[in-house]
Amino acid sequence: xxxxxxxxxxxxxxxxxxxxxxxxxxxxxxxxxxxxxxxxxxxxxxxxxxxxxxxxxxxxxxxxxxxxxxxxxxxxxxxxxxxxxxxxxxxxxxxxxxxxxxxxxxxxxxxxx
Numbered sequence: 748x749x750x751x752x753x754x755x756x757x758x759x760x761x762x763x764x765x766x767x768x769x770x771x772x773x774x775x776x777x778x779x780x781x782x783x784x785x786x787x788x789x790x791x792x793x794x795x796x797x798x799x800x801x802x803x804x805x806x807x808x809x810x811x812x813x814x815x816x817x818x819x820x821x822x823x824x825x826x827x828x829x830x831x832x833x834x835x836x837x838x839x840x841x842x843x844x845x846x847x848x849x850x851x852x853x854x855x856x857x858x859x860x
Contacts, residue, residue: 762806767791767799769831771820775809776828779821 803809
């Protein structure tokens with residue numbers, strides 16, 4: 748794999764490495780939203796929200812356009828949601844495996860008591 752591709756992947760995952768940015772992307776599944784909408788729904792201060800949106804814009808994950816005095820955000824490529832959905836499946840699989848292991852340990856302890 749070329750180093751440039753590894754670097755791209757690392758930068759993308761770095762941009763997604765904050766739960767607030769994931770929440771922003773999840774809200775954008777509904778369609779375009781204004782910064783004010785994010786602020787209201789996520790309970791974020793405008794300065795904090797602006798920093799997160801700047802990271803997503805810098806990595807070209809979201810795009811912004813002006814409509815009057817508002818900035819409207821959208822996802823640049825819906826493929827990002829497929830990646831997030833795969834991560835959710837991966838998470839559920841990991842949790843399921845952990846729960847199975849915990850149940851097996853509990854049964855083993857019960858037999859040993």
